[in-house]
């Protein structure tokens with residue numbers, strides 16, 4: 001009895017110890033194992049995210065951004081306005097605006113530390129994203145600048161010094177198309193012409209049927225100059241022209257420049273990044289500048305200037321037009337610090353990459369989506385108005401020119417300038433209007449075009465609104481000539 005009782009007490013004691021041990025194992029597995037495994041993992045993940053802050057590749061899953069998420073990213077757009085003019089000043093989604101504010105707060109929290117210690121590395125991060133995107137060879141080829149006007153000043157300023165220092169001779173030429181952007185033309189005038197250079201303006205005929213028309217005009221002009229014995233020091237070529245808008249055959253034009261001995265080629269690619277594929281090795285230009293605030297979802301203002309390493313030989317000095325403490329330390333470094341200011345727009349690129357990678361196919365997917373949509377809408381409008389597109393669809397990116405009904409009487413740049421606010425104020429449509437002078441002796445050609453853009457926030461209804469607005473003007477018997485008469489009568493009446 002006693003022996004049995006003793007062995008059963010021993011057994012109970014053993015069971016109890018077993019249970020306690022089992023409980024300890026369970027507690028250990030439940031609480032400590034996840035801690036031991038997850039803590040280092042989460043720590044690594046945290047630092048990795050801080051370092052890169054961007055998923056490098058576009059998503060390949062079904063969790064792409066939805067239409068309603070797109071609309072909420074642009075919920076700050078003015079309600080009731082059909083915005084089809086993204087090409088002028090671009091757009092910025094709410095998530096990127098929020099990133100911009102975060103950077104601003106970071107700066108305000110401790111300005112000295114941020115501007116003196118942190119800014120340079122953050123800008124390097126943005127430059128690296130650009131370098132990878134445009135397939136540049138080296139990050140030092142990429143400088144972040146505010147806008148194309150700044151980039152053009154950098155490129156043209158060195159030509160003025162070349163004249164001053166006797167490297168260029170009076171009469172040496174720059175070649176450009178007649179459709180070159182006005183501000184860039186002014187830069188050519190301010191730096192190149194004033195220093196003694198001459199300008200070859202290649203006619204840009206519009207409407208266009210093929211790239212060959214552009215290429216042959218360019219080749220003809222260069223051959224003519226060769227015959228005259230003039231040195232062509234620089235070519236200035238748009239990648240995507242402003243108005244009238246077309247995608248230029250830049251690769252072929254750069255090749256012609258090389259074959260014909262043009263020394264430097266500068267591509268004004270204001271509209272390129274985010275609306276066409278951009279590859280520095282393929283294009284082969286010496287200088288290439290694109291905005292990132294038009295088609296790449298950055299806030300104003302951020303752009304970049306690429307300077308090919310092989311083009312920046314030792315006697316070619318490139319400097320930012322704003323001279324700061326960084327003068328003489330290389331263009332990328334000079335551009336990263338142009339005096340005290342808010343550099344936050346330069347820092348949002350990781351957030352922009354995150355945004356574009358929410359779309360199927362990433363930026364490439366967005367480019368295709370916008371191109372297909374703008375072509376479809378352009379054709380719909382041309383059919384509704386009984387007009388034509390200004391060029392074949394494969395010569396445009398995310399913007400296209402559509403002929404306006406002749407009865408609107410657009411017969412000068414002034415008419416085009418006035419029709420734009422009229423459409424906005426009366427009908428709530430934002431577009432750009434272009435006057436195209438008829439060629440010599442041409443009668444009855446279309447002289448008024450609308451430039452429509454498509455960005456991810458646009459809806460079909462925006463274009464229907466434009467179609468109906470123009471149809472309404474036609475029905476009302478509106479003509480620009482009449483508008484001008486009424487305006488001048490009014491001005492006379494009030495005695496101005």
Ligand SMILES: Cc1ncc(COP(=O)(O)O)c(C=O)c1O
Pocket residue numbers: 087088146147148149150181183184238240241242243268270271291303
């Ligand atoms: C061809 C071209 N170049 C330059 C610009 C603008 O230059 P910035 O960035 O200096 O305003 C535009 C703007 O529409 C453009 O279309």
